[in-house]
Amino acid sequence: MRSFLAAFVLICLSPGFSHAQLRQSFTIETFSVNSTLADPAGNRHVAISFRVVNHSTLPIFISKQAVVTVNQAPTRFPFPNLPTGGAAFISDVFATKATTLDISISVENYSVVNAPEAKLQTPAASPFTYTAHLDQPETNRWQSIGPSKFVEADNSVLGLGRVTTIAIDPRSPDTLYVGARGSGIWKTTDAGVNWFPISDSFPSVHIDAIAIDPANPNRVLAAAPANFFESFDAGNTWTLLSTQVAQPWGSDGAALLVGPAPASALYLSSLDGLYVSTNGGHQWSLVLGGSSPIGSLQFNTNDHSTLYASIAASNPVSPAIPVGVYIGLNGALTSDSWHQLHGCPSGPLPAIPSSSRVWIAQSGQTLWMSFLAGLADNSVRQLWRTTGTTCQAAGFTENSWVQIPISSGCDQETKDNSSFLFMHPDSANIVFKAGRVLCRTNGGGSPELIPGLHDDQHSIAVAPSNHSVLYLGNDGGIVRSDDLGAHWHSVEEGLAVSEELAQDTGSGTPFLITGMQDNGSGTWDAVSSVWNSVSGGVSGGGQESGRV
Numbered sequence: 001m002r003s004f005l006a007a008f009v010l011i012c013l014s015p016g017f018s019h020a021q022l023r024q025s026f027t028i029e030t031f032s033v034n035s036t037l038a039d040p041a042g043n044r045h046v047a048i049s050f051r052v053v054n055h056s057t058l059p060i061f062i063s064k065q066a067v068v069t070v071n072q073a074p075t076r077f078p079f080p081n082l083p084t085g086g087a088a089f090i091s092d093v094f095a096t097k098a099t100t101l102d103i104s105i106s107v108e109n110y111s112v113v114n115a116p117e118a119k120l121q122t123p124a125a126s127p128f129t130y131t132a133h134l135d136q137p138e139t140n141r142w143q144s145i146g147p148s149k150f151v152e153a154d155n156s157v158l159g160l161g162r163v164t165t166i167a168i169d170p171r172s173p174d175t176l177y178v179g180a181r182g183s184g185i186w187k188t189t190d191a192g193v194n195w196f197p198i199s200d201s202f203p204s205v206h207i208d209a210i211a212i213d214p215a216n217p218n219r220v221l222a223a224a225p226a227n228f229f230e231s232f233d234a235g236n237t238w239t240l241l242s243t244q245v246a247q248p249w250g251s252d253g254a255a256l257l258v259g260p261a262p263a264s265a266l267y268l269s270s271l272d273g274l275y276v277s278t279n280g281g282h283q284w285s286l287v288l289g290g291s292s293p294i295g296s297l298q299f300n301t302n303d304h305s306t307l308y309a310s311i312a313a314s315n316p317v318s319p320a321i322p323v324g325v326y327i328g329l330n331g332a333l334t335s336d337s338w339h340q341l342h343g344c345p346s347g348p349l350p351a352i353p354s355s356s357r358v359w360i361a362q363s364g365q366t367l368w369m370s371f372l373a374g375l376a377d378n379s380v381r382q383l384w385r386t387t388g389t390t391c392q393a394a395g396f397t398e399n400s401w402v403q404i405p406i407s408s409g410c411d412q413e414t415k416d417n418s419s420f421l422f423m424h425p426d427s428a429n430i431v432f433k434a435g436r437v438l439c440r441t442n443g444g445g446s447p448e449l450i451p452g453l454h455d456d457q458h459s460i461a462v463a464p465s466n467h468s469v470l471y472l473g474n475d476g477g478i479v480r481s482d483d484l485g486a487h488w489h490s491v492e493e494g495l496a497v498s499e500e501l502a503q504d505t506g507s508g509t510p511f512l513i514t515g516m517q518d519n520g521s522g523t524w525d526a527v528s529s530v531w532n533s534v535s536g537g538v539s540g541g542g543q544e545s546g547r548v
Contacts, residue, residue: 027052028105028128029051029052032047035047035144037143037145037146037148038097039148044096046134047093048070048093048103049200050090052066052087065078066079067108069105069127071098072102075092078237082239088239089237090236100131146531148160150519150531151531159518160492160496161499161517162458162499163183163459164459165207165459166478168462168471170212170214170464174190175187180473181207183205184198184199185235188491192478192491199222199238208254209222211257219231223256226243227242228243228244241280247271249270249271249293252420253459255267255294255296257297263331265278269294270293272286272290272293273287273289273292274286274287275287288328292311295309300362301362301363301364305330305331306328308328309326310358310369311323313356326341327339345391347402349384350403356372356380359371360421361422361431363424364428369384369401381411382406383403383447385404386402387399387400406446410448419435420457424467431444434457435456437453438453438472455476460472476492479491479492501515520534522534
């Protein structure tokens with residue numbers, strides 16, 4: 001749960017400026033303290049979040065840092081220059097056994113530029129202060145009561161809520177960022193033992209995509225509807241770079257890729273098509289599509305100057321170019337660098353119905369393609385891969401394709417249930433086909449069902465520093481594999497991403513009953529953040545509304 005208590009700090013500038021010009025130059029806004037119930041060790045997880053906003057009418061830039069002091073212990077958050085109207089979004093996260101937090105926030109050392117009277121100085125304004133009592137309810141502050149874990153009567157773990165985008169730090173398989181629609185960005189540095197929200201001061205809690213710059217792992221990028229953010233300190237401090245891309249989109253979450261140096265171009269899939277930025281995310285150009293949704297997007301695993309994308313149907317959008325699979329060459333920076341794949345005469349790609357969601361995946365020299373057509377096309381589902389045969393067509397190298405059968409356990413998708421593809425970067429024989437269920441092949445043949453996972457898969461990511469480690473996001477949260485995706489275990493405990501649809505309270509036990517999106521109904525006993533499943537409310541089999 002979140003709270004937003006606005007508070008303001010007035011920064012005093014040099015006498016050369018008028019009072020009207022300088023009024024409310026910099027403010028601390030959307031301040032919130034998000035805390036959890038105490039865990040068995042007595043620790044509470046805390047996230048202090050706020051924005052520093054430059055409201056000056058002058059071209060003033062902050063060039064130093066915000067200082068957050070909690071119980072006399074300061075933490076400093078340097079942030080980049082802010083133009084007039086600009087904001088830095090900051091989160092200070094930690095675990096504590098303390099029940100009272102004396103919080104102070106100040107901005108230290110700034111410069112005024114592009115003005116004759118410019119001087120470097122340290123403001124003398126009083127800092128913003130707030131005292132939070134974590135062990136009791138407070139006006140204007142919410143406390144998270146869970147569920148931090150959701151269990152059945154036999155103590156088996158149910159899902160908490162959906163995760164649709166995952167980014168893993170290239171330095172460690174245990175540090176990752178996850179996001180979802182309506183849940184913001186969450187970070188762990190210990191493989192999911194502890195999770196913290198790091199975007200509570202953002203203007204949106206809907207996160208479409210997250211990416212980490214492999215050349216600078218402290219640089220993290222995030223795409224939300226009409227908002228593109230950047231952090232240079234591993235997610236503590238963010239700035240808004242652009243509002244140009246209105247709706248990032250993908251068949252199972254938007255794709256955000258960081259290209260190789262020196263160009264380091266950014267690629268973002270959207271409902272309009274594929275956008276590329278060559279100046280760090282400040283401006284974007286549409287290079288593929290034009291009212292054509294991008295269903296999937298990835299680099300060639302051997303050459304990041306080559307990209308693969310699919311054009312997918314999405315009502316009510318009608319694709320401007322044919323639904324199908326495409327390849328982008330020479331960095332894929334312009335529309336001229338893209339062309340559609342058709343296959344060889346000996347093995348052409350099939351005709352893909354215009355209502356289809358389409359996926360392309362590649363590893364080594366092998367490509368896989370799947371599509372899922374709507375009910376108007378009798379829910380056609382097909383899976384294809386390339387062979388070793390190539391040919392020349394219209395001046396391009398094409399591959400021959402062959403259809404792969406889909407086993408009955410994996411052939412369960414409908415027009416509203418996606419079926420994305422993912423290939424392991426080290427092996428063209430390890431392929432995942434996912435939708436309501438997750439299927440895997442380890443030999444290039446028909447994928448086989450992996451049992452025991454929560455329904456509705458959305459995102460898979462491989463740890464760059466250890467390719468045996470994979471993470472999977474679904475409607476239950478996030479799970480991890482340490483053996484190339486053959487087996488999975490939950491790492492979502494404490495990830496507060498449950499989407500509540502209805503709730504009720506009673507005078508006795510349980511204290512609270514709530515129904516959640518695709519995760520059944522649970523009860524809270526007013527003591528622990530671990531919730532228990534209860535029958536008779538919203539069930540887990542895809543229902544998304546109901547009264548408990």
